[in-house]
Amino acid sequence: MRQTVHDRSLAGRESESIAPAPERLPVPVQGGTADDSSSIVETGTTTVGVVGTDGVVLAADRRASLGGRFVASKQARKIEPVTERTALTFSGSVGEAQSFVRQLRSELRLYELRHESPASVETVATVAGDLIRQGSYRALDLVLGGIDDEPALYRIGPGGGVMRAEYAASGSGMQLAYGILEDAYETDLSLSTLRRVAATAVHSATERDTASGDGATLATVTDDGVDLETFDTPEAAVAATGEEVA
16 A cells, blocks of 8 residues: 655645654664663664665655664654755654754755755755754764755764765665665666665565564655655565566
8 A cells, every 4th residue: 555645845844743752763873872861772774765867765664663672653754855855864763853854944944045045955964964963963864865956865974974875774774775775776777766776675674674664655856846655564665666676
């Protein structure tokens, strides 16, 4: 079963819910813990992003876990539109992600008012990295994709580092996802093939990573905007995307 949601404007987004409850979707953090209230921050979640000539595809599983040991939700939304033509995936604290996305959208609205033009994908990535480096968001790992003059993908780490990439993965299942991405990704793939590569990478991770699973979300970012599709299982996401992965 597939549910398609079209997100086109910024209006009213501050009231959107990123995930159903303040569970944690922990991420790997360099140098120890990512939360002073927790001695250990375990990994969880699988999100990926791939960029092509016509757009960007983001994918994520839908499982929210407590410490990677208990399934707190099977319907977590881990991909959020940020502007009309950018979206991001997150792994980490759901509470921090909710606050982060609201603040990021607010900062970008101010940018648009001051400059009388939309923020570029690079600007969105820079602002996102700056917010993380300020220290309020210490348990987030992001993949940002969008399109202006050309499609672009950025990995934004827990320390706020911003790196442009052709493909990226985050969360505890990222090593499994990278195995698919390394083998199947090419720069000239069609959007339909990119969707299948991204969906297959997430599905592969859910087969072995206990903190990932319970459905999938795909976001396709093109000149027309951000198109979100939700699937009940990772297998359904793969089956709906058409072309075979090389």
